[in-house]
Amino acid sequence: MGLDLGGTKCLGVVVDGAGHVVEEVRLPTPEGGPAVIDVLARAAAELLATDAGRQGAGRVGVGVPGLVDIDGVLRFAPNLPGVVDLPVAAGLSERLGGVEVKALNDATCACWGERAHGAAQGCHHVLLVTLGTGIGAGIVTDGRLLLGARGFAGEVGHMVVDPHGPLCPCGKRGCWERYASGSGLGRLAREAAEAGRSHRLVELAGGDPRDVRGEHVTQAAAEGEPGAQAVLEDFAWWLALGLANLANVFDPDRIVVGGGLITSGEGFLVPTRRAFQSLVEGMEHRPEIPIVSAQLGERAGAVGAAVFAATA
Amino acid sequence: MGLDLGGTKCLGVVVDGAGHVVEEVRLPTPEGGPAVIDVLARAAAELLATDAGRQGAGRVGVGVPGLVDIDGVLRFAPNLPGVVDLPVAAGLSERLGGVEVKALNDATCACWGERAHGAAQGCHHVLLVTLGTGIGAGIVTDGRLLLGARGFAGEVGHMVVDPHGPLCPCGKRGCWERYASGSGLGRLAREAAEAGRSHRLVELAGGDPRDVRGEHVTQAAAEGEPGAQAVLEDFAWWLALGLANLANVFDPDRIVVGGGLITSGEGFLVPTRRAFQSLVEGMEHRPEIPIVSAQLGERAGAVGAAVFAATA
Numbered sequence: 001m002g003l004d005l006g007g008t009k010c011l012g013v014v015v016d017g018a019g020h021v022v023e024e025v026r027l028p029t030p031e032g033g034p035a036v037i038d039v040l041a042r043a044a045a046e047l048l049a050t051d052a053g054r055q056g057a058g059r060v061g062v063g064v065p066g067l068v069d070i071d072g073v074l075r076f077a078p079n080l081p082g083v084v085d086l087p088v089a090a091g092l093s094e095r096l097g098g099v100e101v102k103a104l105n106d107a108t109c110a111c112w113g114e115r116a117h118g119a120a121q122g123c124h125h126v127l128l129v130t131l132g133t134g135i136g137a138g139i140v141t142d143g144r145l146l147l148g149a150r151g152f153a154g155e156v157g158h159m160v161v162d163p164h165g166p167l168c169p170c171g172k173r174g175c176w177e178r179y180a181s182g183s184g185l186g187r188l189a190r191e192a193a194e195a196g197r198s199h200r201l202v203e204l205a206g207g208d209p210r211d212v213r214g215e216h217v218t219q220a221a222a223e224g225e226p227g228a229q230a231v232l233e234d235f236a237w238w239l240a241l242g243l244a245n246l247a248n249v250f251d252p253d254r255i256v257v258g259g260g261l262i263t264s265g266e267g268f269l270v271p272t273r274r275a276f277q278s279l280v281e282g283m284e285h286r287p288e289i290p291i292v293s294a295q296l297g298e299r300a301g302a303v304g305a306a307v308f309a310a311t312a
Numbered sequence: 313m314g315l316d317l318g319g320t321k322c323l324g325v326v327v328d329g330a331g332h333v334v335e336e337v338r339l340p341t342p343e344g345g346p347a348v349i350d351v352l353a354r355a356a357a358e359l360l361a362t363d364a365g366r367q368g369a370g371r372v373g374v375g376v377p378g379l380v381d382i383d384g385v386l387r388f389a390p391n392l393p394g395v396v397d398l399p400v401a402a403g404l405s406e407r408l409g410g411v412e413v414k415a416l417n418d419a420t421c422a423c424w425g426e427r428a429h430g431a432a433q434g435c436h437h438v439l440l441v442t443l444g445t446g447i448g449a450g451i452v453t454d455g456r457l458l459l460g461a462r463g464f465a466g467e468v469g470h471m472v473v474d475p476h477g478p479l480c481p482c483g484k485r486g487c488w489e490r491y492a493s494g495s496g497l498g499r500l501a502r503e504a505a506e507a508g509r510s511h512r513l514v515e516l517a518g519g520d521p522r523d524v525r526g527e528h529v530t531q532a533a534a535e536g537e538p539g540a541q542a543v544l545e546d547f548a549w550w551l552a553l554g555l556a557n558l559a560n561v562f563d564p565d566r567i568v569v570g571g572g573l574i575t576s577g578e579g580f581l582v583p584t585r586r587a588f589q590s591l592v593e594g595m596e597h598r599p600e601i602p603i604v605s606a607q608l609g610e611r612a613g614a615v616g617a618a619v620f621a622a623t624a
Contacts, residue, residue: 067594077596084597125461137561141460146453148563150598153453155560159378160553162474170593241472249449249561251460259540281470281482282379285388285396286462311421 001047001056002306003040004063004106005029007079012043013299014052015306019117021299022052030080041095060101061309063109064088070151072103102309106301109259110152111138112145113304118295119256127252130259135177139250161241171252179238182261185214189231198227218265236271244279247289258294266293313359313368314618316375316418316614317341317351319391324355325611326364327618328406331429333611342393353407362451372413373621375421375613376400383462384415414621418613420466422570423450424457424615429566430607431538439564442571447489451562473553491550494573501543520571530577548583559601578605
């Protein structure tokens with residue numbers, strides 16, 4: 001059984017040995033630590049009440065957004081108001097009568113899920129990035145999940161790629177997720193709209209350039225509008241820049257791109273791959289590193305959490 | 313037995329079980345692939361002719377500068393003119409009558425050496441950077457060396473940290489090693505000298521700002537000259553920026569700084585640690601990550617190569 005705690009909803013699944021989701025539950029994410037444990041416990045209880053859930057009982061995995069330590073304590077979760085130092089694993093285990101609970105970062109779970117049953121099957125060195133409000137990452141090296149000394153590894157979104165760039169809520173300037181996330185795409189699009197470089201974007205936003213969002217870019221670019229296409233090229237270049245930085249460091253055999261942004265269209269992966277080729281060190285001396293879309297969609301985190309709990 | 317092939321010299325050592333160097337040989341590095349294999353074979357032969365070398369025979373490790381693949385082929389070595397696709401492990405093994413040879417990136421070897429017998433003993437998640445002409449890195453995650461899918465992991469020097477920055481010989485702009493390596497320090501210092509921000513630097517360079525080098529900064533800053541101290545602060549900030557990027561990604565329990573630059577004075581580590589604190593994601597929610605100097609000096613790579621060969 002795997003649970004994925006998001007900023008807006010908690011998704012729970014029971015997965016069979018082949019990775020198929022046989023039961024599923026969705027509950028809205030509430031505010032505050034105790035309420036979060038409550039909703040996780042309710043989701044788990046609903047799944048445990050099913051036939052499949054009863055068979056699989058014994059191990060629960062949870063993916064959570066933020067810095068979660070190796071004891072399953074969520075230390076820092078910028079997208080969950082009121083949640084800090086929340087003992088997710090211990091708290092949920094207690095609520096479930098002592099069932100073993102493993103809590104990991106959500107993107108780490110997604111990477112483990114895509115490797116087990118999705119876009120990175122058979123790969124031993126995987127970099128997965130999830131493009132949403134920010135950028136999360138899960139990393140597999142030599143067939144094992146990279147967790148780091150305290151479990152905080154994979155915070156790639158706050159890799160600074162331009163110290164003169166826009167201010168990030170974290171306090172630094174030019175973090176990668178200011179450019180290459182869903183909100184980064186929105187920001188690049190609003191800049192273009194406000195500078196008059198794409199009338200179609202303004203039109204799609206209902207007339208106000210400040211209302212332009214990422215999905216307007218995808219739509220206008222698909223229609224062939226040059227201004228929107230230029231925004232998407234720019235976005236793809238920034239995405240490729242960070243992926244190349246990470247590929248130089250990890251030397252993965254596959255890069256998987258997931259998250260909300262990819263579900264609305266993967267057209268931007270074409271210019272991303274092109275820019276990536278020119279940004280990786282010594283590209284002419286190494287085999288190509290494929291950049292592919294995630295396959296498990298919004299269930300990747302919950303599936304990965306389930307697989308991790310079952311096998312760790 | 314370990315060999316470390318550098319841009320100017322080849323250093324060979326025989327190491328005992330406690331990590332002490334009991335025999336040592338140095339030979340100048342020649343140009344061209346066949347000559348490089350020759351000099352490695354000569355260094356190994358000299359060591360094998362010693363009592364300690366005879367006892368330790370059977371496994372040889374080699375650290376080489378550049379992208380070396382998991383079969384021990386040096387694919388790309390920007391600092392070794394005329395060397396490309398050189399089968400270091402197989403070539404040296406053949407010259408030594410079939411002795412088993414392991415070839416790894418030199419900074420990877422240094423990391424393994426510092427972890428076994430130097431500044432990172434007992435650490436399971438180590439990031440080591442060597443600051444020289446460029447920036448090399450060796451990374452240990454969960455007690456194991458990070459090599460990557462082809463052995464090319466750890467190319468941190470070409471992580472882009474400012475796309476509007478100075479051009480790098482690799483063709484990109486604003487690679488980290490344009491700022492935080494030995495040559496990066498020299499570049500920052502010449503900028504300051506040419507802009508008239510440090511007369512002492514110009515003086516130490518013999519009157520021409522274009523002749524200012526990194527060691528002049530260290531000396532002038534130690535004398536208390538404000539202009540040179542500002543250069544060193546700037547350098548430390550860039551070093552901290554890249555280290556924080558990597559710490560966000562790896563969550564190490566220790567960072568080790570080595571290479572030629574640290575041997576001429578580690579004063580810059582104080583402002584580096586200060587800047588690092590402000591750049592790591594969620595620093596207030598995690599334990600401090602110590603940034604320490606390497607302990608094995610120029611022998612780190614050769615010692616690490618020997619330890620790796622003996623235990624891998």
